Amino acid sequence: MSNTCGPPNERHERLLAMRTERRRLEDADVEAAIEEVDASGLVALLEEFVHLKRGRRRTLRLRAFLIGVHLCSQIHEGRVVLERVTDILYFRIGPELRERLGVADYPDHDQGFEAGYAVVRRLFKAMLDAMDPSPLPPNKHLSRAEAERLVAAADPEDLAVREDRLALFTEFVLDASVRRVKGLLAEMSDGSLAVDATPIRTYARGRRTGGPVLSTDPDAGWYVRDGDHRDPDDVPVAEAMRPPAKAQKKTTGSSKQAASQGKTSLKKKRAKYLFGYDAALAVTRDARHDTALLDDNTPNPDVLPALVIGMALDKPGRRPAYNGLKILKRLGDRGYQPGYVAGDLAYNNSDPSEWQIPVRGLGYKPVYDYRVDQLGNQGGTQGAILVEGTWYCPSMPEPLINATKDLYAERIDRETWAQRIAARRPYRLMPKETEDPKETGA
Known part of the structure; x- marks a missing residue:
């Protein structure tokens, strides 16, 4: 999500171009967006912490703003630009639906657009501030x-x-x-x-x-x-x-190569x-x-x-x-x-x-992950071999023992590696399920 700004003349030309290409949205499309936003539950979630504790009531409701964001995302293939959200909410939605959503009526000129844009930006900033876990303000060079x-x-x-x-x-x-x-x-x-x-x-x-x-x-x-x-x-x-970096000496003569x-x-x-x-x-x-x-x-x-x-x-x-x-x-x-x-x-x-x-x-x-030097056969005891954390029969074929080694060395592809790992299963040694009477002295 982004907003844009620029020199006055450049901004005027951009707003003029946006006004020229503007097309009113169909009421059915707006109604569909309203239903989706209402069904999502996002309004209730954000209203828990995006609210005014004091001062004048906002002229743009959070629900209307989210509907504008949703429409902007649909129209512009997932891109959300606050200028476009402003244009949609104040100038592309029909008057009856705007009244239903509680969107104020601004005159269709640069000053009217800027007034609506300021409202949209303030609400967006309030959302960011409520969820920003940093004490440091962005967009400025802090000492x-x-x-x-x-x-x-x-x-x-x-x-x-x-x-x-x-x-x-x-x-x-x-x-x-x-x-x-x-x-x-x-x-x-x-x-x-x-x-x-x-x-x-x-x-x-x-x-x-x-x-x-x-x-x-x-x-x-x-x-x-x-x-x-x-x-x-x-x-x-x-x-x-940290202390400031020391000034570098000028390089002359034979030091230029270095x-x-x-x-x-x-x-x-x-x-x-x-x-x-x-x-x-x-x-x-x-x-x-x-x-x-x-x-x-x-x-x-x-x-x-x-x-x-x-x-x-x-x-x-x-x-x-x-x-x-x-x-x-x-x-x-x-x-x-x-x-x-x-x-x-x-x-x-x-x-x-x-x-x-x-x-x-x-x-x-x-x-x-095992380290590269921990792959394959890592030794054994009493005939069993230890391969990547599991005990196997010593007769397990070498391609199965070295499957992960071969994958890392790019001698086999991932699908072949998965097949060889699965083929290890019959060679796996299972622990006893009951105690041996001879070992327990019973």
Whole structure:
């Protein structure tokens, strides 16, 4: 969702062009949007925390705003621009429906449009503020000293309430995206899922790590492609400012070649970075099948596709265990049953009290990657061989023993790997179900 602005003349031309191409919406289309928004339950959710505690009553109701957003998304293929929402609400909906929705009547010229646009923007900002768990204002270059002052003065309880609101809104959107397959989800999923984070680039430009001025997106951070993805030079705002960097000496004569090599090295280092967020995602799927498409590339109705059912945003690599555990706890509150949970080394390397122990306490069974040197046959005892955490008969064929090794080395594809893993089952050694009288002395 975005808004736009520009120089007066440029903005006048854009509004004029929008007015020229304007077409009134059919009442039936607006009625359909009203029904969908009312049936969604989103109005009731947002009205819990997007309200005025004092001052004049808003001239635009939250319900009408959401209907305008819905119509804008339908008309513009998923894109929501506040200018277009304003145009729809005040100038493209018929007068009778506008009156029903409580939308004020503004004159159709630049000043009238700006008056409606200001109302739309204020309501949108009120929604963002109610769900923003950060004490730092965006869209301005804060000094690190000012940012630290704002963090120190913030009310932790208020920030926690906002974080909870953001989670509620995010979960509402995710639940809406899987609503039509909820039946299949209950039937085909055993509650198992994977938790992982993926970087999301911001529109804001990153600033020098630890510098005196923050980016216009002060809660974002640098993503490092290698390791745990955390910026090794990152200095949290709550900590003291780092001393300013020393001035570089001028390079002359024979030092120019060394300086050129330094620039090349710096470019390589910067190529590893992306300024943005980590989106921690919980993804579930039908683990019994490896593909969701038929031979003709159409969806297989008997296979559940990969579905995102949980999400949290944070600085890259900052708190993988915290964010993953927060998602899993809220999944339980939303009625999802626990199963296996797969995570990479970012989770496995966490403190046990922050991830492994509470995850098991929620009923999940953690699954992690083995290191490359832990794949295949890892030795044995009394004739049995240990292959990736499971005991097998020593007569198991080598292609089955080395299936995961061959997958990592790209000697086989994923489908062949899945077939070989399934073919291991007859060779698996099962523990005794009853005690041996000789061993117990009975």
